[in-house]
Every structure is written in C-alpha cells, then in structure tokens.
Amino acid sequence: SSVDSHVLVIFGASGDLAQRKLIPAVFDLFRGGYLPEKFALLGASRTDFTDEDFRKKVVFDNEHFEQKDASDDDVKTFSEKLFYQDLASYDGEKDIEALAARLIKLDEEYGVGKNYIFYLSTPPKLYSTIPGALAKAGLNESEEGWSRLIVEKPFGYDEESAVKLNKDIQSYFRENTIYRIDHYLGKETVQNLLVTRFANGFFEPLWNRNYVQSVQITAAETVGVGSRGGYYDESGAMRDMVQNHLLQVLAHVAMEPPIRADAPSIRDEKLKLFKSLRPITKKDVKNQVVRAQYTEGRTKSGDVVSYRDAEGVPSESKTETYVGMKFFIDNWRWAGVPFFVRTGKCLPLKLTEVVITFKNPPQALFSEYDDYAMSCDNQLIIRIQPDEGMALEFGMKVPGEGFRVKNVDMDFFYRDLTKNDVPAAYTRLLLDCMKGEPTLYARGDSVEAAWAFIDPILKAWEADEVPLYSYTAGSWGPLQADALWKGEGSGWRNPS
Numbered sequence: 392s393s394v395d396s397h398v399l400v401i402f403g404a405s406g407d408l409a410q411r412k413l414i415p416a417v418f419d420l421f422r423g424g425y426l427p428e429k430f431a432l433l434g435a436s437r438t439d440f441t442d443e444d445f446r447k448k449v450v451f452d453n454e455h456f457e458q459k460d461a462s463d464d465d466v467k468t469f470s471e472k473l474f475y476q477d478l479a480s481y482d483g484e485k486d487i488e489a490l491a492a493r494l495i496k497l498d499e500e501y502g503v504g505k506n507y508i509f510y511l512s513t514p515p516k517l518y519s520t521i522p523g524a525l526a527k528a529g530l531n532e533s534e535e536g537w538s539r540l541i542v543e544k545p546f547g548y549d550e551e552s553a554v555k556l557n558k559d560i561q562s563y564f565r566e567n568t569i570y571r572i573d574h575y576l577g578k579e580t581v582q583n584l585l586v587t588r589f590a591n592g593f594f595e596p597l598w599n600r601n602y603v604q605s606v607q608i609t610a611a612e613t614v615g616v617g618s619r620g621g622y623y624d625e626s627g628a629m630r631d632m633v634q635n636h637l638l639q640v641l642a643h644v645a646m647e648p649p650i651r652a653d654a655p656s657i658r659d660e661k662l663k664l665f666k667s668l669r670p671i672t673k674k675d676v677k678n679q680v681v682r683a684q685y686t687e688g689r690t691k692s693g694d695v696v697s698y699r700d701a702e703g704v705p706s707e708s709k710t711e712t713y714v715g716m717k718f719f720i721d722n723w724r725w726a727g728v729p730f731f732v733r734t735g736k737c738l739p740l741k742l743t744e745v746v747i748t749f750k751n752p753p754q755a756l757f758s759e760y761d762d763y764a765m766s767c768d769n770q771l772i773i774r775i776q777p778d779e780g781m782a783l784e785f786g787m788k789v790p791g792e793g794f795r796v797k798n799v800d801m802d803f804f805y806r807d808l809t810k811n812d813v814p815a816a817y818t819r820l821l822l823d824c825m826k827g828e829p830t831l832y833a834r835g836d837s838v839e840a841a842w843a844f845i846d847p848i849l850k851a852w853e854a855d856e857v858p859l860y861s862y863t864a865g866s867w868g869p870l871q872a873d874a875l876w877k878g879e880g881s882g883w884r885n886p887s
C-alpha cells in the first residue's frame with residue numbers, strides 16, 4: 392500500500408538518535424521514492440533553532456548523513472521538507488498549542504494534510520507527558536486524518552513502570568495507533584527467521600523437543616559504553632538488550648506458527664510465547680543467570696578502561712555489561728529444551744546469531760573409526776549480523792578408507808539475494824508506521840509479558856542476592872557463564 396501525505400513530528404529532534412538513525416532513515420525513504428509527495432518532517436525539542444539551523448544540524452553538518460549516490464539537488468530538496476518547532480518545556484500546554492498551530496500552518500503552506508506521526512525520542516520521563524499534552528490539544532485523534540504515536544525504548548524500567556506507561560499512553564492513544572519500536576524487529580534477518588521456519592517444509596518438522604538439543608542466542612559487541620555511561624549505568628545489559636531485542640529474536644525463533652501472516656496473528660503468538668517462559672524465580676537466579684562487568688583490556692575496537700572507570704559511570708557501579716542466562720519454555724513444542732541467551736559489551740566480536748543444535752542420531756555408528764563422529768554437531772547457525780545469512784553444519788565422510796566423519800557446512804549469504812542494499816532497520820520500521828502496518832512493532836501486552844519474565848531477575852540483583860562477576864575486556868565473558876551449560880551439551884559457540 393502507498394503512503395498517505397503526512398507530517399512526521401520528532402520530539403527530541405536535536406538528540407543523538409535523530410541524527411544517527413532517524414533523519415538518515417527518512418532520507419533513505421525519500422531517495423527510494425517511498426515518501427508521499429506532500430510530506431513534512433517537523434523536528435521539535437528544547438533547543439532554540441530556526442528551520443535553517445535544524446537543517447544544517449541534521450543534514451548538512453551531520454556526520455551520519457550519508458549522501459551515497461544522491462545529488463546535491465536531492466539533498467537540498469529533501470532538506471526543504473524539514474522544519475523545526477522549539478518547545479520551551481514539552482509539557483507546557485502552550486508549547487503543544489504552538490505545535491498544533493504550526494501543523495495547521497504547514498498544511499496551509501504546503502498542503503501536507505492532517506495525518507500525523509508523533510515520534511517520542513526524548514528522555515523517557517516525557518513518554519507519558521507528551522501524549523497527554525497531545526491528547527489535550529486534540530492531536531491524538533483527528534477527524535480529518537490519522538494520528539500515530541511511535542515510542543522509543545526504553546519502554547519502562549521494570550514490570551510495574553511498563554504497566555503504568557501502557558496505561559498512561561493507552562488513555563491518550565488507541566492501542567492500534569501506538570507503535571512501540573524495537574529496532575531488532577526491523578532487521579531483515581530477524582524477519583527472515585519467520586520465513587525460514589514457515590516457508591520451508593523441512594525445518595519446521597525438526598523445530599521441536601524431539602530433535603532440538605538446545606537453542607542459543609548471542610548478541611556480542613566489541614565496543615564498551617563509550618560516552619553513553621550516564622544512560623547505560625541506569626540500564627545495564629539486561630534492560631538494554633535482553634528484555635527487548637533478544638526476547639523479540641527469541642519469539643521469532645520459538646513461537647508457534649501464526650494462523651495468518653498478519654499483525655494480530657503474529658502478535659498473538661508472540662504473546663503466548665512470552666507467557667510460556669518458565670519464570671526464573673528469585674531463588675533460581677543464581678543458577679540460571681550470570682551477570683558481569685568488564686575490566687580493563689583490549690578489544691577489536693582498541694584498548695578500553697574498566698567499566699567502572701568509564702565516563703559517567705560511578706566507581707562503585709553494580710551495573711552489568713554482560714548477561715548470560717539459561718531458561719525453559721513450558722509448552723508442548725519446547726518442553727525440556729534449554730535456551731541460552733547472552734549479550735555483552737567488550738566481547739571479541741560484533742556478532743548476533745542464533746544457533747539451533749540438533750540431537751545426535753540414536754547410535755554413534757562410526758565411533759570406532761573416529762572419536763569425532765561421536766560429537767559431530769548438527770547445528771543451524773542463523774547469522775543476524777554481520778555477514779547476514781545461514782549455515783548448516785553436518786557430518787560428511789572423509790574420503791579414503793574406513794568411515795571417518797568430518798563436520799562441513801553449507802553456507803548461505805543474504806547479500807547474494809539482492810543487488811540492493813539491505814534496508815536499515817529504522818528505514819523499514821518508519822515506512823511500516825507510515826503505512827499503518829504494525830506487525831513489526833511490539834504490542835502492549837507482550838511488552839508487559841516480557842517484563843514479567845525479566846523483573847524477578849532484576850529484583851534479585853538489586854537485593855544483591857547473587858554475585859556480580861567480572862571479565863576482561865576482549866574475552867568471551869566470565870567463566871561462570873560456561874557453567875550454565877553443565878549437562879546440556881555443546882556449550883557457547885565462540886567463533887573467532
């Protein structure tokens with residue numbers, strides 16, 4: 392479906408996310424011919440800018456704005472669709488009245504109409520206030536068009552605050568106009584998980600407790616917290632990566648087939664999956680979840696100081712930069728299959744992948760020829776990033792006498808499928824919202840269910856009931872995380 396004329400209002404437009412991701416994504420849409428002819432982007436924030444200042448900051452002087460093959464004229468035409476409205480306090484009714492007046496003026500001058508997307512890219516404490524003010528000004532629903540609200544992460548700080556936030560914004564905007572963004576859902580390879588599973592006849596029959604030994608999901612980063620220490624220390628790896636991004640990836644790996652490939656059906660299955668996660672109670676935390684912080688070391692991104700010495704991080708900080716965990720899904724498909732998830736800063740590689748390890752055949756027929764044949768792992772490795780693609784590992788006979796077995800892999804690279812650049816996550820997601828297509832956004836109930844799973848772990852950590860380990864920057868994390876695999880086979884896959 393095509394995109395209606397509209398105005399995209401970005402709150403927090405002078406911030407980091409707008410510069411790094413949002414404006415470049417809107418430019419991609421412009422270059423691809425996806426934007427409607429009548430379109431305006433209205434940046435709003437506290438900085439005192441003119442339209443020209445704003446264009447300069449987010450387009451002409453923005454180091455993240457890549458012109459690629461676009462001409463200077465294209466860039467100029469694009470920049471003329473950008474406008475700016477300063478807001479003294481965000482919650483002041485006056486501000487939103489001024490914003491409402493500006494929207495009417497934009498329509499009068501440019502005929503951009505009365506459809507609106509409001510993008511919240513501000514500090515989270517404004518996530519309730521702004522929708523409230525928009526509702527008061529009548530911008531939450533319009534008789535002459537549509538209004539949609541995009542909410543950035545973090546969506547809540549724990550279960551209680553997420554429930555409250557949902558309640559607040561749902562009292563101002565209808566649920567089907569609320570778009571909770573999780574940029575991992577915008578990644579092609581995360582969407583491709585659904586196609587791999589449900590468009591092929593041979594994976595799905597194996598995708599269950601009868602054939603799967605374990606499932607592991609890794610999101611490793613080489614960078615430390617850099618200059619984001621202030622934000623990160625309030626968050627930590629669990630809130631920053633696991634509660635949102637990695638549980639979303641898990642849902643795509645483990646959910647039941649939806650009855651249709653539409654938003655309600657897919658979102659219903661995800662909710663069911665989150666509800667079937669076996670709770671990790673406070674007393675299970677020490678056996679199933681490992682938290683750790685990096686100490687000084689060397690990574691591919693260079694030398695790093697200890698997390699506690701990073702800018703903006705208190706020297707006594709107990710915030711985790713690594714999480715490794717093991718858990719179960721209590722449903723028919725997955726009963727008894729262990730799931731492992733880990734993520735960390737300052738690990739040896741930047742890599743996100745899912746590994747499905749299949750059970751061994753019932754007999755080790757060739758073991759007298761080779762010890763290796765006993766441990767020949769049948770694994771499906773789904774590389775979310777980089778080198779997007781998939782590899783299937785299995786045993787083959789080594790040419791020559793006897794029956795020696797060797798692991799080989801069939802490797803597919805996603806980039807071979809298209810000549811075009813794979814669209815960036817934010818580009819895809821923004822376009823979906825413009826079209827009114829919510830499938831790749833998180834629904835309120837499933838965000839709450841994901842929090843319900845994570846919350847007891849955070850509570851146990853806060854109560855200091857389990858140790859905080861450390862790992863040297865540049866290593867694969869604390870040794871204690873290897874112990875999670877005891878009795879469960881293959882162990883973490885640590886590619887080099």
Ligand code: BG6
Nearest residue numbers: 544574610612631632636743776
């Ligand atoms: C963000 C986190 O949501 O995701 C960052 O706040 C993290 O800490 C980033 O680095 C990872 O995203 P990607 O797309 O680079 O894997």
